[in-house]
Amino acid sequence: MRIRSLQDFLAGLIFLAFGIVGLWIGRGYQMGSASHMGPGYFPVLLSGGLLLLGAAVAARSFVVEGQPIETIGWRPVLCIAGAVFAFGATIERFGLVVAVCAVTLLMAVATEERRWPEVIASAVVMSLFCIGIFVFGLGEPLKIWVF
């Protein structure tokens, strides 16, 4: 027994995990009957299907050769996810300028080709641009500054 396709193996595990979580949480919902479906009927049906499909995908990974997983760039992935999260965490409390600067900064950390003067300049330009376009141009109710 040897995993021939790591892609399929991991994908299968993820589907299985979602199926199990779906069933586990879904067990609390009323099932009802086929003619009177409760809120639990369709989710349990889907979770069960997901479980089967996940098992099939994972099982196939032992039989069929697959493509290797391309290298994963942890740094850009974590930085970008972090930047999006930071934007959400700051936009309401500290306003647009802080949020934009947070994203620009984290993005600079994401690449090796950063040049700090450029980063600062782009943070300033992007802040002004976003205020101009989104707040004044499109009239979106975004808080601009900390206060």
Place this chain on the structure above:
Amino acid sequence: MAELFQHLSTGFGAALTLSNLGFALIGCLLGTLIGVLPGLGAVATVAMLLPVTYGLDPLSGMIMLASIYYGAQYGGSTTAILVNLPGESSSVVTCLDGYRMARNGRAGAALSVAALGSLFAGIVGTLFIAGLGPLLAGVSQRFNSPEYFALMVFGLIGSVVLANGSVLKAIAMVFLGLLVGLVGIDVTSGTLRYTFGSLQLYDGIGFVVLALGFFGIPEIMSNLEKPASTRSVMVASYDSLMPTREEVRRAVPASIRGTLLGSFLGILPGGGGILAAFSSYALEKRVSKTPERFGTGMVEGVAGPESANNAAAQTAFIPMLTLGIPSHPVMALMMGALLVHGMAPGSSIMVNQPVLFWGLVASMFIGNLMLVIINLPMIGIWVQLLKVPYRLLFPAVLIFCCIGIYSVNNSAFEVMLAAFVATLGYVFYKLGCEPAPFLLAVVLGPMMEENLRRSMTLSRGDPAIFVERPICLALLVLSALLVALIALPSIRKRREETFVE
């Protein structure tokens, strides 16, 4: 026929106001601006700009959204031709000969041919909508819950077949999408499902969050992890936009063939944009007297697929507008926008909202024309934009994504949620799981449950209802055939070849 012209004149009457033309113009510009950025396709662009249209009245909003869509598509082709970076999978084909033409110094001609071919295809596609729409809407009035359920099965299977990569994984993505679509309050019983006790999940996970989390942000992630040297963009230079007489002579028939092919394939569930582009390229290669010269900058290889792609993008509106079933993630976003404006797409929209429907059809003509008029002279500007280094562009793109997500509901929670969804989207991308079937399933999830529930109540719990009704049976048989078709070894092999090419 006379009726059609009357409808169209109603539409043009509504759409041809100065402010609507303005919105179409802004939409085309914004769409092209974002779409031209490498790696950002139509789905991400439309999702990002969706909230911008919420403040407008329904018709203006839809006109602007449709224009953004055309602009994004056109922007993707521009990038494909000039820098060999397809914005989305359907413009991969354009790279093959378009970029070679650019390298041969014919970039201007390639861009003009692509634009004019798209315009022609857009107009023919719109005529298809105007002609076929009422017909299909008539048919769909005889549809009941079981038929709708079967239609959705058919649509989802279609999206699985058109996805590249493993069919099994694509089906699993459909199941996952349906399940994710159920998050939130169940309308029938009032039960909260999969909300993890969070108030913000009562209405489910926002579609823009999912669209950008699966299409936009992972794209930026995977672009950034490649070494900087492979990203440095070589923008081809161009001189004249005029194609030579010889090029026109070869492009016109290719464009017509592509348009017809694309118009038919676009109606298919799953949205045939990619399939249309690939099939058209294959067709041009087959009818050509010099098939061996494809890949060296043949103008047919640009005109055909570009027209096919655009015609398909146009006719993809048909199932969404007449049946209320989106066949493509962009159509799902459009449908979301219609719902925000309080309109449920489906067979009734033509009867109850004729001005909106025909206004939208008219605006498709306007949008397509606008695109050519403003973009051909502005190509120079887009080229300059492509020369901006990626390290400066991507923070801007990411900020637009964030603001786009935030402004849908003014919800900071959704932005933070998007960070997790994007990470998951990236993982799926790396594991070769297709996002498009997933996104369609999310939209269709609640509708499928509702129709399944009603059908089963109708039949008192007997699943035989799905095979006793002729339309329903036909749709299910078609779905089964589709699955069987791709399971056949010979077809599977050809499908793989098509996608690899």
